[in-house]
Structures are given as C-alpha cells and as structure tokens.
Amino acid sequence: MNQLLSVAFDGVVYSSWLFLMAAGLTLIYGVMRILNIAHGSFYAIGAYASATLVGAWLAAGYSVAASYLLLALSAVLVGVLLGPPLERGLLKRMYGKDEVILLLVTYAVFLILEDVIKLIWGVESKMVPEPYAALGNFQIGELIYPVYNLLLIAAAIVTGLGLAWALHRTRQGKLLLAVIHDREISAAMGIDVGRVYLATFTIGTALAALGGALTAPMVAVSPGLGVEVIVLSFAVVVIGGLGSLGGAALGALLVGVVRAAAVRYWPEVELFTIYAVMALVLIVRPRGLFAAPEARKI
Amino acid sequence: MRPWLRSTLIALAALLMLPGALAQPVRVGIVTFLSGPAAGPFGVPARNAAELMAEVLNAGSVQAPYATKGFAGNPIELVIIDEAGGTQKQVAEFRNLAPRVDMVIGYISSGDCLGIAPVAEELKKLTVLFDCGTPRIFEDASYKYVFRTGPHATLDSVSTALYLLEKHPKVQSIAGINQNYAWGQDSWADFEAAVKAMKPGIEVKTSQMTKLYSGQFGAEISTLMSSGAEVIHSSFWGGDLEGLVLQGAPRGLFQKHIVVLAAGEPAINRLGTKIPEGTIIGARGPFGPFAPDTPFARWFKNAYQERYQVAPNYASYKMAQAILGLKAAYEKAGGARPTQEQIIAAFEGLTFEGPGGPVRMTLGKGHQAVMDAAVGTAKHVGGELQIVDIKRYPADKVNPPEAVKSEAWIKSGFKSR
Numbered sequence: 197m198n199q200l201l202s203v204a205f206d207g208v209v210y211s212s213w214l215f216l217m218a219a220g221l222t223l224i225y226g227v228m229r230i231l232n233i234a235h236g237s238f239y240a241i242g243a244y245a246s247a248t249l250v251g252a253w254l255a256a257g258y259s260v261a262a263s264y265l266l267l268a269l270s271a272v273l274v275g276v277l278l279g280p281p282l283e284r285g286l287l288k289r290m291y292g293k294d295e296v297i298l299l300l301v302t303y304a305v306f307l308i309l310e311d312v313i314k315l316i317w318g319v320e321s322k323m324v325p326e327p328y329a330a331l332g333n334f335q336i337g338e339l340i341y342p343v344y345n346l347l348l349i350a351a352a353i354v355t356g357l358g359l360a361w362a363l364h365r366t367r368q369g370k371l372l373l374a375v376i377h378d379r380e381i382s383a384a385m386g387i388d389v390g391r392v393y394l395a396t397f398t399i400g401t402a403l404a405a406l407g408g409a410l411t412a413p414m415v416a417v418s419p420g421l422g423v424e425v426i427v428l429s430f431a432v433v434v435i436g437g438l439g440s441l442g443g444a445a446l447g448a449l450l451v452g453v454v455r456a457a458a459v460r461y462w463p464e465v466e467l468f469t470i471y472a473v474m475a476l477v478l479i480v481r482p483r484g485l486f487a488a489p490e491a492r493k494i
Numbered sequence: 495m496r497p498w499l500r501s502t503l504i505a506l507a508a509l510l511m512l513p514g515a516l517a518q519p520v521r522v523g524i525v526t527f528l529s530g531p532a533a534g535p536f537g538v539p540a541r542n543a544a545e546l547m548a549e550v551l552n553a554g555s556v557q558a559p560y561a562t563k564g565f566a567g568n569p570i571e572l573v574i575i576d577e578a579g580g581t582q583k584q585v586a587e588f589r590n591l592a593p594r595v596d597m598v599i600g601y602i603s604s605g606d607c608l609g610i611a612p613v614a615e616e617l618k619k620l621t622v623l624f625d626c627g628t629p630r631i632f633e634d635a636s637y638k639y640v641f642r643t644g645p646h647a648t649l650d651s652v653s654t655a656l657y658l659l660e661k662h663p664k665v666q667s668i669a670g671i672n673q674n675y676a677w678g679q680d681s682w683a684d685f686e687a688a689v690k691a692m693k694p695g696i697e698v699k700t701s702q703m704t705k706l707y708s709g710q711f712g713a714e715i716s717t718l719m720s721s722g723a724e725v726i727h728s729s730f731w732g733g734d735l736e737g738l739v740l741q742g743a744p745r746g747l748f749q750k751h752i753v754v755l756a757a758g759e760p761a762i763n764r765l766g767t768k769i770p771e772g773t774i775i776g777a778r779g780p781f782g783p784f785a786p787d788t789p790f791a792r793w794f795k796n797a798y799q800e801r802y803q804v805a806p807n808y809a810s811y812k813m814a815q816a817i818l819g820l821k822a823a824y825e826k827a828g829g830a831r832p833t834q835e836q837i838i839a840a841f842e843g844l845t846f847e848g849p850g851g852p853v854r855m856t857l858g859k860g861h862q863a864v865m866d867a868a869v870g871t872a873k874h875v876g877g878e879l880q881i882v883d884i885k886r887y888p889a890d891k892v893n894p895p896e897a898v899k900s901e902a903w904i905k906s907g908f909k910s911r
Contacts (some may be wrong), residue, residue, distance in 0.1 A: 199720060202716050202720070203713075203716075206712050206713035206716050207713070209712050210713065212709070213710065214620075215899075221712040241708060265620070265654065275803050299890065314529055319528070319529065319530075319533035319534040319537070319538055320534045320538075320764075321534050321535075321732070321733050321736060321764070323736060323740065323764070323765075325731075325740045326767065328740065328744065329744050333744060333745070338719075339716055339719055339720065339745075340719075340744075340745045342744050342745065345561075345712070346537035395571070411709075411710075413735070413738075414740065414741055415709040415710065415733065415737045415740065415741075416708065416709070416732075416736030416737055416740065416764075417733075418531050418534060418732065418736075419529060419530055419531055419533060420530050420531040420707055421709070421733075422705075424705070424707050424708060424709070454714040455713065456716075457715055459702065459713040459715065459716075459717050460702070460717050460720075460748075463700060463702050463703065464703070465718070466702075466703070466704075467674060467705055468700075
C-alpha cells in the first residue's frame with residue numbers, strides 16, 4: 197500500500213512540474229497558434245534568474261523564508277522583460293504566416309537565447325538548494341520526502357485553477373476565449389487582438405519561467421536545461437490536445453503517474469513511457485484528449 | 495653601408511642564429527566541450543589546462559623532465575574547437591581541423607572518440623584522445639595514428655568495486671542509477687560484473703537507467719530507497735550528479751545506503767560538504783585529490799589554482815597529461831622537427847610522468863595508457879569536504895592485460911591470461 201502511495205506521490209510531483217511548463221505552452225498555442233520552442237529557453241532563464249536572485253539574497257545573509265517570494269518574483273521579471281519585447285519586436289511581424297514559419301522563428305529564438313544564457317551565466321552550473329531543504333521533510337511509509345514537493349504541487353494547482361478562473365470568470369479571460377475561438381470576428385467586434393496576444397505571450401513566458409524558478413532549488417541549473425523540458429512539454433500538450441488547459445493537466449498527470457510506475461516496476465521502459473502514452477492517446481484521439489473541434493471556414 | 499643599417503643587420507643575423515629563433519610553431523588542435531552540459535564539469539577545465547600547459551611549456555617554466563621550451567624548442571600554438579553538437583558534427587569538424595594542425599588532442603564523449611578514431615586513421619593525423627572512457631577504442635580496433643593517454647573506464651568500475659568490497663566485505667546487495675547511454679550502461683555493466691566476480695551471489699536489486707540530463711530523480715530515489723539494496727552505484731556526472739546529491743541527501747539516500755560515485759571527483763569542488771560523509775568517490779584515475787603527492791603533481795595543482803582560482807579536476811589532469819605525453823614523444827623522437835611517423839614510433843609503448851603519476855602506454859599495441867587507480871571516501875573536516883581512506887591500486891590490478899577485452903577479463907575473475 198505504501199509502495200503504491202509513494203508511486204502515486206512521485207507521479208503527482210512530476211506531473212506538477214510538467215504542468216507548470218505545459219500550461220504556458222498550451223496557452224500560447226491556444227490563443228496565438230504558435231508552437232513556441234523558445235518556451236524551453238524561458239524555463240531555463242527562469243531557473244538561472246531565480247538561482248542568481250536567491251543566491252545573492254542568501255549570500256547577503258537574508259532569511260530563506262523570503263527566498264520563496266524571490267522564486268516567484270524572478271518568474272514575473274523574466275515574463276515582463278522577455279515576453280513583450282519578443283512579441284512586439286518579432287512575433288507580431290510574423291502573424292498570419294504559416295504555423296511552420298512561426299515554429300521556425302521560435303526555434304531560432306531558442307537557439308539565440310541558449311547562447312545568451314551562456315554569455316550571461318557561463319557554462320558552470322548554479323545551485324541554490326536552500327529553499328528545497330529548508331522546509332523540512334515528511335514521510336510516506338519508510339520513504340522521506342521534502343515538503344518542497346508539496347509546494348510544487350500547490351503551485352501547479354494554484355496555477356491551473358487560477359488560469360481556469362481567469363479564463364472563464366473574468367472579462368479579460370472571456371475576451372481571450374473569444375480570440376481563441378475566432379480571431380477575425382473578435383477583431384471585428386472591437387477586441388484589441390494585439391493586446392490579447394501581448395498579454396498571453398507575457399503570461400506564457402512567465403509561466404515557463406515559474407516552472408524553471410521552482411525547479412532551480414532541486415537541480416543544478418546548467419546549460420542545456422531548456423532542451424529536455426521543451427520535448428517533455430510538447431508531449432504533454434499533444435496528449436492533452438493543443439490549446440487545452442484541462443488537457444495539459446490531464447496529460448501531465450497521465451505521464452507523471454505512468455512514468456513513476458515504470459521507474460518502480462519496469463525501469464527498462466521508463467524512457468519509452470511518455471511516448472507510449474502519447475502514441476496510445478493519439479491512436480484513440482488523434483487531436484489529443486481535449487482538443488476542441490476546429491471549425492473549417494469555407 | 496650606413497652604420498645604423500649595418501647594426502640592424504648584425505643584430506638580425508645574431509637573432510637568427512639563436513636556437514629556436516625561427517622555430518615554427520607546432521599547431522595542436524584541442525577539441526573539448528565549450529558549450530552544453532559537459533562544458534562546465536569537463537570541457538572548460540580541460541580547455542583551461544590546455545591553455546595553461548601551452549603557456550608554461552612555451553615559457554620553459556615547467557620543471558624537469560619537461561623543462562625544454564614548447565615541443566623540442568618549437569612553440570605550441572593551440573587551435574581550440576568546441577566538441578558540442580554530436581559525433582556527426584565532430585567528424586566534419588575534424589576533417590576541417592586536420593589540415594590546419596600538426597596533431598589533435600581531444601574528445602570527452604566516448605561516442606565522439608569512436609567516430610573520430612577511424613577518420614584520424616583515414617586522414618593519417620596523429621590524434622590523442624584525452625578523456626573518453628569506452629574501452630572499445632583499442633579493444634575492437636587497431637590504430638596507428640590514434641593514442642589515448644588517459645586510462646579507460648574499466649579502471650573506474652574495477653577499482654570502485656575493489657574498494658567497496660574491501661571496506662564493506664559483508665555487503666549482500668547492490669543497485670545502480672546511471673545515465674542511459676554508452677557511458678552509464680558500460681559503467682554499470684562493468685561494476686556489476688566486477689562485484690559479482692569478486693563476490694559471487696551478490697544480489698542486484700534494481701538498475702535505474704535515467705535519460706541523460708533529465709535532472710530530476712524523485713521516483714528513482716524512491717525506488718532505490720525501497721529496493722533494500724545496501725549499495726547504490728552511480729557513474730552520474732555534471733548536472734545529473736549534482737541533482738542526485740541535492741535531491742537524494744535530504745531524503746536520506748546517502749545515510750541509508752553506501753553510495754558509490756564512480757566519477758564523483760569533479761563535483762567535489764562544486765558541492766563540497768553537500769556530498770554526505772561516507773560517500774565513496776572515484777576520479778577516473780589518480781587525479782585531483784587522488785593524485786600522488788609528488789613535486790610535479792603539486793606544481794600542476796598550484797599553477798592551475800593560481801591561474802583559475804579553483805582546483806583542477808580530473809579533466810584538467812587528463813588534458814595536461816595528453817600534452818605532456820605528446821611532448822615526451824616529440825622529444826624522444828629526436829631532432830628539432832621530427833616527422834609524424836617518428837613521433838608515433840616514439841609514442842608507442844612510452845612511459846612518461848603526468849601530474850597524476852606515471853603513465854604507461856601498454857595496451858592497444860602501445861597506444862592505450864594504463865595508470866594506477868585511487869578511490870576514497872568523503873569526510874567533512876572543519877566545514878570542508880576531504881577525501882580520506884584513499885586506497886591505491888596498481889595499474890595491472892585494475893586494467894585488463896594486453897589483447898584481452900575488459901568484459902571478458904572481468905567475467906573471467908580478473909585472470910591475467
């Protein structure tokens with residue numbers, strides 16, 4: 197029983213991490229129809245920024261307690277500093293072009309940002325494990341888990357519920373849903389689509405950075421961090437259905453729990469599990485679990 | 495002739511008569527990771543060591559037996575290339591590099607070494623592999639133009655297995671967490687085989703093979719801790735190794751198990767006392783804190799530390815060793831400008847002194863180095879990490895004999911023939 201519980205918990209922790217990254221990716225695709233490869237770089241920059249900020253904070257002798265706020269702050273900073281210039285300065289000029297062109301543009305941004313990361317932070321890894329260890333541990337059976345894992349789960353739940361509330365219960369969210377449904381009619385009805393795009397891209401960037409910032413205390417932040425993440429995020433988003441927030445949540449949960457079970461009971465196939473889940477889902481539902489039916493204009 | 499012109503010509507003639515005044519540089523291609531996840535732990539420390547060695551050798555400020563300037567008086571000129579990008583890219587880079595340099599030193603990735611060796615042979619370019627671990631280079635093929643001055647990976651697994659069973663002879667079960675590619679798979683296979691050969695009947699509880707650079711090991715740590723294994727073996731490196739320590743230590747992984755970090759040495763400087771006490775640490779040879787206490791080893795460590803404000807790790811030692819091996823061969827070949835064939839003839843079977851101790855080119859028909867091995871245990875002393883209980887194993891005890899494959903040698907119970 198304890199073993200099953202620990203598998204479930206490991207799965208949920210991993211799912212939470214996956215969802216934090218996938219949420220921004222699916223939001224950007226849903227609104228802007230951009231498969232944003234640079235999402236991986238935003239994640240990495242969030243991790244580096246938080247490692248730098250928290251590292252400096254702790255080096256100055258301040259308390260670990262406030263460093264959790266710095267993790268969130270660094271995500272907001274990355275979102276605000278990177279999102280608008282990229283959307284206004286580059287992506288805005290590409291709207292209306294084929295999705296493949298936009299994908300290639302974000303891939304180029306990804307490559308550039310990877311080198312920018314190297315220029316700013318070098319190739320040495322950065323570590324700020326204090327926030328991870330400071331919250332203490334708890335036990336499931338004989339296994340010890342850091343309380344920080346609960347923080348990660350809470351962050352994913354708050355992010356998911358917050359986004360769902362904002363989309364369905366606020367005026368701005370409803371405007372955004374209208375743009376998702378039909379950009380041209382929304383514009384004709386007086387919605388400032390450009391502003392919606394700008395806000396969406398900034399929020400998506402901040403969400404990716406938040407994923408990185410919350411991951412930073414658990415890992416060594418090192419070059420190439422974003423590469424791995426973007427592949428996983430895409431898989432999760434494709435499983436859930438491109439553009440679907442609920443789909444991303446379910447996709448992340450599926451992948452996380454199946455992966456944790458594979459690690460425990462069949463480690464030889466662990467690498468394959470995420471793609472197995474994706475293949476199985478796409479066989480049954482070729483557009484993903486929750487992809488909305490797309491109206492075809494004649 | 496005007497006096498000033500005559501003086502100038504005389505001075506010029508005098509300068510030309512000075513030995514080495516017109517010495518042409520020896521151009522050495524250096525290939526090491528300058529970007530990507532392997533740059534921080536290995537690539538940049540190796541590049542730093544190459545630049546340091548070129549500078550001090552050119553200045554003639556290294557102690558005997560390397561006191562002559564450059565290579566036999568010829569200054570060393572480095573052409574440094576990034577190893578990132580995969581084997582296919584590296585083969586293309588090598589083909590571009592080979593005509594521009596006299597010799598090449600490089601390659602951390604075993605995949606790159608396996609890809610480059612036949613190309614070096616095809617292009618007839620003297621190439622020294624300095625770090626990659628796979629024993630397959632000279633066990634599966636024979637090369638004239640390719641050398642490897644660092645010991646291969648069999649040494650790591652056999653020496654850590656020896657150390658583990660000497661310190662903990664009652665161990666009954668092991669488990670592994672390694673990266674799912676050639677290095678991790680080979681390391682685990684060799685370690686498992688070595689432990690089983692030394693202690694038949696030992697139980698393997700689980701073998702976790704994680705994706706390279708995955709960085710998060712929550713489920714794997716849970717599985718290892720539930721497995722009941724007494725020993726956890728890992729050949730993790732770089733961010734994965736640091737992540738395993740950062741995530742495993744708070745969960746008691748290192749307290750409840752004997753953890754063996756076969757390639758843990760580069761993390762010592764970075765993690766310090768975050769590496770829990772009692773962790774068994776290898777350095778892929780007698781490098782870093784495992785280097786013998788010789789004047790030459792002390793000189794190298796101090797020179798590196800003074801220049802880069804950090805202690806050299808095993809990648810730095812192995813790069814310095816490759817350059818010194820080439821210098822020894824170059825000068826043994828004789829003359830101011832020996833031919834490539836003469837250098838190769840001098841290099842085969844050579845014994846030379848490196849910052850990690852004596853290096854003997856005895857395997858692979860004189861092209862593959864063997865060295866003694868050293869393994870130790872982490873201990874916290876005065877708020878700093880120290881390596882204690884260091885045990886040294888002679889090269890013959892941790893390397894297969896010539897013409898015997900590592901896998902067969904381990905499975906035979908380490909028979910000399």
